[in-house]
Each structure stands twice: as structure tokens, then as C-alpha cells.
Amino acid sequence: QVQLMESGGGSVQAGGSLRLSCAASGYTYSYYHMAWFRQAPGKEREGVAAIDTDGNTNYADSVKGRFTISKDNTKQILYLQMTSLKPEDTAMYYCAADFNAPIAAMTSQDFDYWGQGTQVTVSS
DSSP states (O other): OOEEEEEOOEEEETTOOEEEEEEEESSOGGGSEEEEEEEOTTSOOEEEEEEOTTOOEEEOTTTTTTEEEEEETTTTEEEEEEOSOOGGGOEEEEEEEESSOOTTTOOGGGOOEEOOOEEEEEEO
């Protein structure tokens, strides 16, 4: 059974940094594409960053140059390093996994497995 558990969220001031982690278990981690999504109150869930099994990455335009997605296949942990945070980055952040999802699209419907989320709040 695939299990994903996020951690690392919190409250920071604008310009600050956070690193999110997503611990995975229950499947062969290196075989799955991974992604981070976020959802703010009243808004749809949006793709933030994704990484495929070859290590290729994709980012939403709103986070390019500020966020970095990476993974440790040995530890089975997905990371999202977030810098220069803005109030508009405030949201619940979710990690997701899927065997086939195209990372170029970062469409939530393409990902089958989800964590419970971790809250990120950025104050101005």
C-alpha cells in the first residue's frame, strides 16, 4: 500500500525559506514520478513542481527560481526547498506519486497517490 507523509510546513515571514519533506513507503519508490501540489482556500489544487524517474523536473511559472524539487531514492524522501517565500505561497502542500503521470502537465487527476498535506503560511 502506497503511503506518503509530508512534513516541514510552518509559518514564516515573506522572504523566508522552508523545506518540505515527503516520506514514501509501500512501493518501489524509484519507479514512480513524484510531484508537489498546493491548494489555497477557495482555490483549485495546482501543481508546483514535479520530478520523474530520470530526475527531470518541471516547475510552475510562479515558483521557478525560488523552489527546488529533489528526491533521495535511497531514503525514499521527496523534498521541496522553498526560498524567497511570498504571501501568495500560503497553502496546504501535498506530495503525490504516480507510475505514469506526465510531469510536464502536473495535473492532479493524473496522480493516484496523495499525502495528507502540510500547511505553509507566509506572512507579509
